[in-house]
């Protein structure tokens with residue numbers, strides 16, 4: 593076997609291995625997440641650090657979910673990944689031990705710190721006046737074929753509020769989506785985006801009890817941070833190392849035999 597052939601075989605083997613073990617988890621929720629269930633998770637596992645009001649007041653350095661500048665450049669998939677893996681080297685633990693649906697629920701709940709009730713209510717009025725003819729009263733795009741469907745979870749999971757705001761302001765070129773920057777004030781456009789964010793949740797607004805998210809539960813259980821070798825990235829590294837080692841030993845053995 594020439595070196596090139598060996599290299600080629602090695603790479604194809606590693607590639608197959610990679611495909612086999614790459615995590616096949618959905619990066620968007622399979623059903624609409626529940627902000628009420630997310631509230632329960634938040635109180636139990638997150639409020640101690642991120643604060644009952646989501647402002648990061650529980651712990652120095654914990655993210656502030658009421659900070660619009662941060663939230664508008666996030667998307668649900670990103671938040672979900674952080675909740676799943678934690679932030680290595682920082683105090684943010686991994687919550688991969690929570691069920692998929694609980695993790696999506698808590699992500700939904702986190703959004704409600706940004707999509708505040710007052711803003712959403714104002715956005716609803718704006719939406720119902722200006723947008724339902726195309727996007728439908730339920731936000732599912734039923735008014736006009738091709739209008740964006742805000743209940744489509746696989747699309748919503750990847751969208752940043754900032755991108756929606758830009759589309760609402762400027763319109764979308766070569767489509768029926770008109771620009772609104774001349775007819776709606778900036779605050780109104782943001783509130784419209786906040787309202788359309790809620791179409792992806794099963795139960796917005798949260799129940800009255802959930803609204804009183806002020807007291808961080810004192811008895812929280814913080815899961816131990818995963819060691820690197822317990823994460824999927826770590827597993828990939830370990831398996832690839834084993835494969836390379838096995839292949840090297842095999843080639844070495846063959847070399848000895850052929851002498």
Ligand code: HEC
Nearest residue numbers: 637638641653654655671674675679682683684685687698
């Ligand atoms: C022990 C304290 C602690 C707990 C408990 C905790 N976090 Fe965090 N979290 C942090 C810290 C600190 C950061 C900032 C990490 C950094 O600097 O990147 C953070 C960051 C985050 C981020 C990233 C925000 C961004 O800017 O993208 C998300 C999302 C998050 N936490 C969600 C949660 C959720 C949901 C829970 C509960 C299920 C939770 N956290 C529990 C300490 C905590």
Ligand code: HEC
Nearest residue numbers: 722723726738739740755756759760764767768769770784
């Ligand atoms: C005349 C029909 C029409 C009206 C009225 C309308 N839209 Fe749209 N909108 C569309 C269409 C069509 C699209 C899909 C554009 C595309 O293919 O990207 C769209 C897309 C969008 C998008 C997604 C853009 C992106 O970044 O992918 C947002 C957000 C949006 N509309 C918000 C609104 C809001 C808020 C209003 C009311 C203030 C509104 N639309 C009114 C037709 C409309």
